[in-house]
Amino acid sequence: MKLTTKGRYAVTAMMDLALHAKLDRVSLVDIAERQKISFSYLEQLFRSLRQAELVVSSRGAKGGYMLARDAKEISLAxxxxxxxxxxNLACGGGNTCDDTQPCLTHNLWTNLSREFFEFLNSKKLSDLVRSRHVQTLATQQDVTQIGDIPIQISRY
Incomplete structure (x- = not known):
């Protein structure tokens, strides 16, 4: 299994949203700026995240996105x-392998896929954003420059 850009960006955007959840709604423009992800790409991603009921959106001047449920209830999976x-890490043996006629390594890859899914399912969004490394980077992203003086942007 190779994680695509789409998957990496989806996780990054959801982490950003969870980190800024106290702000009520978070705009895609803000996520795009902080995470250096194309706004139009985020629009496509958030359409999928909304359909999966992981985020909710609102329109208007104070519109944006929020997590649809608590970060403790949203897994990486x-x-x-x-x-x-x-x-799925299945062997993908093409025409020579399936559940009815497995290849020699079929059970290995099936079991590994199950364990990998269980691992991803056990990693909650809340766990990811609590790490010291993530917290440090998020703080740095919320600092801006006015002239030569760095200032902390307070959103509370």
Whole structure:
């Protein structure tokens, strides 16, 4: 399994949204600026995330996105599945392998796929954003420059 840009960006955007959840609604423009992701690409991703009921949106001047449920209830697997990532590590033996006529390594890859999914499902969005590394980077992203003086942007 190779994680595509779509999956990586979906996780990054959801982490950004979780980090800024106290702001109420978060605009895609803000996420795009902080994470250096194309706005139009984020629009496509958030369409999938909204359909998977991971985020909710509102329109208008104070519109934006929010998590649809608590970050403790959203797993890494949920996000990757919403982004249409393939989490299956099956042997993919083509015409020579399937569940009815398995190849020699079929059970190995099937079991590994199950364990990998369980691992991704156990990693909650809340766990990801609590790490010291993520918190440090998020703080740095919320600092801007006015002249030569760095200032902290307070959104509370």
């Amino acid at each position: 949920d996000i990757l599945i919403a982004a249409d990532e393939k989490i």
